[in-house]
Amino acid sequence: MQRYSFPKLLWQACRGNTGWGPAWATPTLKRSYDVVVIGGGGHGLATAYFLAKKHGVRRVAVLERGHIGQGNSGRNTQVTRSNYFYPVSSSFFDHSLKLYDGLGQELNFNVMLRQDGQINLAHSPHDLEIIRRWANAIRMNGVNAEVLSEPEVRKLVPLLNTKSRFPILGALIQRRAGISRHDAVVWGFARGASAHGADIIQGCEVTGIQKSGDRVTGVVTSQGPLNCDRVVMAVSNQCSILARMAGFTLPITTTTLQAMVTEPIKPILDPCVISAQIHAYVSQSDRGEIVIGGSADVYNSYRQRGSFAITRGVLSAVLELFPSFSRLKLMRQWAGAVDITPDTSPIMGLTPIKNLYINCGWGTGGYKAIPAGGETMAYTVVHDKPHPLIKAYDLERFERGALIDEGAASGVAH
Numbered sequence: 001m002q003r004y005s006f007p008k009l010l011w012q013a014c015r016g017n018t019g020w021g022p023a024w025a026t027p028t029l030k031r032s033y034d035v036v037v038i039g040g041g042g043h044g045l046a047t048a049y050f051l052a053k054k055h056g057v058r059r060v061a062v063l064e065r066g067h068i069g070q071g072n073s074g075r076n077t078q079v080t081r082s083n084y085f086y087p088v089s090s091s092f093f094d095h096s097l098k099l100y101d102g103l104g105q106e107l108n109f110n111v112m113l114r115q116d117g118q119i120n121l122a123h124s125p126h127d128l129e130i131i132r133r134w135a136n137a138i139r140m141n142g143v144n145a146e147v148l149s150e151p152e153v154r155k156l157v158p159l160l161n162t163k164s165r166f167p168i169l170g171a172l173i174q175r176r177a178g179i180s181r182h183d184a185v186v187w188g189f190a191r192g193a194s195a196h197g198a199d200i201i202q203g204c205e206v207t208g209i210q211k212s213g214d215r216v217t218g219v220v221t222s223q224g225p226l227n228c229d230r231v232v233m234a235v236s237n238q239c240s241i242l243a244r245m246a247g248f249t250l251p252i253t254t255t256t257l258q259a260m261v262t263e264p265i266k267p268i269l270d271p272c273v274i275s276a277q278i279h280a281y282v283s284q285s286d287r288g289e290i291v292i293g294g295s296a297d298v299y300n301s302y303r304q305r306g307s308f309a310i311t312r313g314v315l316s317a318v319l320e321l322f323p324s325f326s327r328l329k330l331m332r333q334w335a336g337a338v339d340i341t342p343d344t345s346p347i348m349g350l351t352p353i354k355n356l357y358i359n360c361g362w363g364t365g366g367y368k369a370i371p372a373g374g375e376t377m378a379y380t381v382v383h384d385k386p387h388p389l390i391k392a393y394d395l396e397r398f399e400r401g402a403l404i405d406e407g408a409a410s411g412v413a414h
């Protein structure tokens with residue numbers, strides 16, 4: 001792998017950028033691997049990266065049915081934060097945020113992380129009370145959180161209309177939260193995994209799981225069958241389908257979540273602003289576009305196209321908060337199918353099939369978890385036992401009733 005550096009950029013600029021090689025290799029599929037990772041989204045690629053880099057597992061393949069990042073990892077609104085309520089979520093997501101802090105250096109790839117904070121608006125005295133309790137809980141988990149008064153919110157986001165029919169009485173802020181470039185995270189992990197010897201195979205769909213008794217022995221793909229010792233499923237909205245192929249079921253429902261961007265404008269918005277009450281959030285990308293998101297569709301579907309009713313509802317909510325945005329043109333709208341668990345926390349770890357591991361159920365909020373998800377899954381695969389940070393996210397928690405209900409911290413909050 002060629003290292004990227006300032007002198008190299010300068011040198012290439014002088015040569016008309018004609019000397020760059022491909023960022024990752026495109027090998028042909030081998031017939032046997034130590035570990036096969038199904039799904040070339042952020043979680044699959046990060047798992048392969050940490051398997052190869054941290055644990056020295058070289059014979060790793062990432063099998064992606066289309067192109068890497070075509071799933072939710074390339075469709076999200078890039079919000080990265082760790083203000084979760086329960087200690088188990090807080091420690092996992094804060095670890096991920098810390099990994100994001102140094103991810104550019106780790107991958108030698110600019111992931112364009114911008115930590116300008118995320119604010120959650122309070123529209124009523126009740127909201128304010130909840131936000132105070134939330135801030136206290138987060139602080140007790142060792143994660144930074146502050147409550148802002150209405151003038152402080154106005155100072156931070158001058159364009160916000162604090163006196164609309166949804167008045168703003170204050171807000172919760174996590175200053176270390178922010179956004180980064182989702183494609184860069186996917187490409188950076190792909191490049192790093194490839195440099196450490198993992199094979200990234202695009203256009204290779206897994207159509208079957210091979211087993212001997214209760215142990216996985218390989219997978220069947222659109223490019224033929226192959227043998228392997230261990231398999232990781234990191235296929236988000238396709239997880240129920242893959243689990244059924246392997247012979248077990250998952251408590252997942254799938255629905256559509258959409259996002260949209262306006263035309264680019266000069267920088268006017270630093271933090272990401274969220275209103276969980278009126279179901280909308282906005283941030284401004286480095287390209288200047290206002291990135292808009294909101295609630296998911298209210299019915300189950302695998303479609304990657306959000307319903308117009310939600311588009312309209314989200315946009316009217318945004319215009320209540322930011323009336324001046326009514327002058328902007330909407331440039332693009334898109335959606336992804338998100339895999340949601342009953343408690344909105346992920347499922348990670350072992351499965352009823354030996355040597356088959358699962359990473360799914362991220363729903364509307366798994367982008368921020370990519371570095372920690374990859375790191376902890378790699379550990380889990382190598383040691384055949386869950387990493388301490390993800391022990392509580394096991395599939396069996398639904399049998400034990402040990403749910404981690406983060407409904408208030410996920411959903412529209414992403």
Ligand SMILES: Cc1cc2nc3c(=O)[nH]c(=O)nc-3n(C[C@H](O)[C@H](O)[C@H](O)COP(=O)(O)OP(=O)(O)OC[C@H]3O[C@@H](n4cnc5c(N)ncnc54)[C@H](O)[C@@H]3O)c2cc1C
Nearest residue numbers: 039041043065071072073076077079206336365366367368
């Ligand atoms: C509109 C939207 C906004 C969002 N905003 C945020 C946000 O702001 N912050 C946040 O933290 N999260 C957000 N999310 C959620 C986040 O994007 C996902 O939780 C995360 O990207 C999941 O990553 P993944 O690697 O598990 O899945 P994916 O990125 O979906 O990757 C799974 C891959 O598996 C492949 N695959 C599926 N089946 C097979 C098969 N049989 N064989 C081979 N390959 C297969 C797919 O093609 C896909 O590339 C958002 C999601 C959406 C849709």
